[in-house]
Amino acid sequence: MKKILLLLILFYTTTQAQDVPFNCDYNAYLFQYNDVFAIDLASGNSYEVATNITGGNINATAYNPADGYIWGSLSTPDKSIVRIGKNFETTTFYIDELPTNNRYVGDVSADGIYYLKSGGTTYYTINLNPESNNYGKYIKTLDLSKSINIHDWAFNAVDGKLYTVEKKTNILYRIEAETGSMENLGAVPILSGLKYTYGAVYFDASGRFYVSANETGTIYVIQNVQNLTGTNIMESNLFAFGPSSSSNDGARCPTAPVPQEICDNGIDDDGDGLTDCEDPSCSGYAGCPVIELSASSSANAGGLESNNRLSQQISKRNFNRAKSNYKFDKTLAKRFSKSKVYGKASSAKGVFQLSDLVPLEVINEDDVIESSPNDLIDITNATKVYSVDYMRQDTAVASILVLETEDGVYEHTKYICDRLLGAELISVSTIEINEQKFIKSLIRNIDGSLEFVLSLSVKSINNEADFAVESHWNLDKYESNVGYYNFQIWSNSLDDLYSLGEEVLRLIAVQKPIISYNNSTPPTVFVRSGQYQNGKLNLQIVNTNRSESVAFDGGLRSTETESVAYVASTINLNGDYISEIEVDAGSLFDIGFRIGDGVATPDDLFMSDGPWGYDDAASTTSVINYAVKANETQFDTEEYPIERNITLKATTSDYVAAYRALTPKFNPIDLTGYVSFKLQAKGTGTLIVRLVKETVANWETQYKTSIELTDDLKDYTLLFSDFKSTSGVPMEVTDVTSIVFTMLAENGEETTKEMTLEQLRFSTNSTSTLAIENVSLEDETDVFATPNPMKTRSSFYFTAQTSESVELMVYNQVGSLVKQIGFSAVKGENKLVLKREGLSSGLYFCKIKSSNTTYKTIKLLLD
The missing domain is CATH 2.40.128.630 (Lipocalin)
Structure with a gap:
């Protein structure tokens, strides 16, 4: 019943x-x-x-x-x-x-x-x-x-x-x-x-x-x-x-x-915002590389904080690396091998090394090398740093960066910063380890490589007797004023990421019991990629739960020396899965912002332009005044602007210098589309101007020229051919990382040095002839493109041996043909115009196809 x-x-x-x-x-x-x-x-x-x-x-x-x-x-x-x-x-x-x-x-x-x-x-x-x-x-x-x-x-x-x-x-x-x-x-x-x-x-x-x-x-x-x-x-x-x-x-x-992605037609067939080889479903198909085969980035280059200190201590750290041409040499790095006490509790309870928490022999690696970026100490909130790279066939396939902090969580995660610097957040979801859900993200780096990323932090509780594990997308979810062991793990294989994360938690628990977990859910509305240009933030937003709108809250600085101004607005998404959004941000140096629909975890991002900084390393140098101001001048569309103006005043009996990185991480930029560097300047005496190239190992052989400053602002045009090196080799501007402006004290006597630098930009002649300032086609197979990087269009110059029909073939980084233009060439000098017309930002390879001449392939960078 x-x-x-x-x-x-x-x-x-x-x-x-x-x-x-x-x-x-x-x-x-x-x-x-x-x-x-x-x-x-x-x-x-x-x-x-x-x-x-x-x-x-x-x-x-x-x-x-x-x-x-x-x-x-x-x-x-x-x-x-x-x-x-x-x-x-x-x-x-x-x-x-x-x-x-x-x-x-x-x-x-x-x-x-x-x-x-x-x-x-x-x-x-x-x-x-x-x-x-x-x-x-x-x-x-x-x-x-x-x-x-x-x-x-x-x-x-x-x-x-x-x-x-x-x-x-x-x-x-x-x-x-x-x-x-x-x-x-x-x-x-x-x-x-x-x-x-x-x-x-x-x-x-x-x-x-x-x-x-x-x-x-x-x-x-x-x-x-x-x-x-x-x-x-x-x-x-x-x-x-x-x-x-x-x-x-x-x-x-x-x-x-x-919906299925067709992997070679240049169209987002399945509507997920990813085209052809960008889509994980194309891994190994139609010429697309298998997703796990690209190298991962070394932990030695990681660890920059996601806040506005980037313009000061961290930019100086990067400048010092560039100045000394520091390169992490994996062949000379110390090998990290398993000891007899691996996986065992420290004999002194609660006293252990960061290396005791680093996995070994869980992902079939050939070697594990130490790659600790020790120069993060004193310029970040990390008190101890230890990192390793996992190697297979001399290629890094995974890395772990461990940082100990005393006053809150470590303030950098890869997914917060990199998206506005050319990287993309392909997806964000969860990974389950020890029956606990952690946030995992898939990032496509600027060079096209893919990395799976996991971050977690551990703090001592119960009078140091136990551990509590936390993992949050938003850094403000962590408790402040307590110490953490912070783990950032990334790999080119999700399966390796899982194995490393599982072993990290096991090694943590060996030292103290893990008695609690506090993990957040991933954001359901997030910025896949973004770019700042001419006062506009252009964002691609993925809206997985079809929200109608998101709140935008941010803090921005117009220059490195200005205070933070707070902004807020509402962004309408209209329930679309993919939205291309433009936010009017005005002239800025850096911005940290949050978007959220009020339903799930909000998304946080931080972006910085290439920073200005000064070098006062000389013991007798004392900076009296340093200020960075917004540049109100509208640059020509054919120019590459170096945003913001600076004033620097110092006393020295040696030298003082100002520098401007072209990118936040001092990454090299190919400037072959330009022929000169222009600026307005005034100051005291001789100003030495260096274009710092990544491939030049010795600072003394970097390419430089000089100008004489006066008390009044004056326009200067420096041709690339004006920059000389003691090596005697003509300069190629394919890998410029920064510009350095140096003033020397005459005769070693203490003096006051001043410089004001405004309206800096790389320039090119926009005429249609081949007589571009100091550039000529010396070989019949040469091709020259300008401007390069391209914004809306570029002109290709070449010499034809006879009148004929040719084609401009444009290939993306994975070798797929993305654009093809026919052109009727005449005997002699020719100009062919390529319009952007939907091409996305990135590096392309361009070749003129001819029946009579084998032209050289050239690289074209699209901003």
Whole structure:
């Protein structure tokens, strides 16, 4: 009687949702406990759509083609299943024949039969066809022909068969649902060596099978599984980087298509904002490089803080590196090897070295080299620094940077700074380590390489007896005025990132017990990339939860020596997934800002222009006045402006210098599209001007010239040919990192030196002739492009041996042809104009294709 009463109560616990089916929408749905996330398989991005929709946990979820609802198995009440409507209201059904727990594998066939499995070989069938008289009732119990370790299965609408991937063996199985007979189709190549749990699997209308790894959230795809025989080649690939999950299951309409990126047509086919080889789903296809093969960046170059101190101590650190031509030499670096005490608690309780927390021999590395950027100490809030690079075949594949701080968390993360310096945040989601969710991000660096990034910090609690682990996207979420051990981990492989993160936590726990975790969720609205130009911040915003608008809050400084001004506005996104937004920021040096929709974690960013600074390293030099002011002059579109003006006054019996980096990190810039450096200046005596090249090792052989300053502002034009080196080699301006302005004390006597520098810019002649200032085509195969970098258009100059039809071929960094222009050349000098017309920022390779002359390929940089 009690069971009948319970059945009646549960069966009639209905709401209006029973009349609102999903009806085969294109989302995949991931159920975790009793929360629901919508996943865009094309991008891997997800957002929470409902929470606490049932009293018990939901598993074995499946889309039912027969009624358009999603169904799942409930933990509480036991022996029950649940129907879920579009607005996530639920109806519960009691099935007495079911086991009481562990029902975590399930899917529904096209005719509405629910196949539900727990551990072992036994599975259960339930009729979910609303046209049947037996709707919601148990049918029978079946057994698989073999016991396999699986955590989800799904029906392929193309052939009506069940498919699943076994944990550890990574074997793909085809199952006859009506009989339990199984077919081994072989190990999935892309999963080779992995030991993840595949708790959510999905199909699309073409028979592509999508497999999600619980721990990392990586989504893999197996193509056309209905055509596999067990002996033919299985085609598998990375597809996207989604959220990690646990106690989970996935459901998706199997006849809904999933947009696919065509990897060589220059179009964002799947609408995720990524084109061709930029899209992870193109890894290894159509000439695109496999995503894990690029080198990762060394930890020796990392660690710059995400705040406005960048213009002062840190810019001086970078200047000193540039001045001494410092290069981290991995061949001379000390090797870090496993000791007898590796993985053991320190003999002096609570006293250990940062190196004791660094993993070894967990990612099959050949060597681990020490790469500690010790010059971060004293200019950041780090008191101790230790870092290593993991090497395979002499290439860095991963790095760990560990920093100890005493007064709060370390104030830099890779994802905060790099996006406004040419890098892109491809995706941000979660990775699950020790049953805890951490934020992981995928960053495309300026050079095109990809890195997966994980950051976490650890603090002592309970009178130093225990550890607490925290991981937040927003630095203000960390407790202030306490000490932290800060870990920044990055790798060119998500699987290696997972292994390193897992071992870091194990090594931490060896020293003290980890008794709590406090981790934030990732942002669902974030800036993928951005650029500051002419007073405008141009942002590409990814809006995974389709918010209508976000709040913009920021603090900016117009120059290095000005105070912070606060700004706030609302940015309308109109619910679009990808938005190109322009924010009027005015003239600025740096800006830190936050965008958020008020629903989830907001996104934080920091951007700095190339900084001005001064060099007062000489012991007798004392700076009296240093000021940086905004430049109100409008530069010509064909010029490369060096923003902001400076005034410097100092006493010295040696020297004083001012410098301007062209980029925040002193990265080299190719200036071959320009022919001169122009400025207005006044001051005392001789001003030595150096163009600092990255490839010149000795400071004394850097290229320089000089001008005589007067008390009045005067215009100066310095041709690149005016800059000389003691090496006697003519200057090539392909790798200029900074400009340095030096004044020397005559005869070593103390004197006061002053300089005022304004309206600095690199310039080019915009005429259409080949007589560009001091530039000529010396060889018949030469090609010259100006301006370079290009903003809106560039002109290509070349000499033709005869009148003929030629073509300008423009290739991107991965060798794909992105633009082709026909041109009728005449014998002699020619000018061909290339318009930008949709080409994105980056480096391109340009070649003029001729039947008579093999012209040299040249590089063209687009701002």
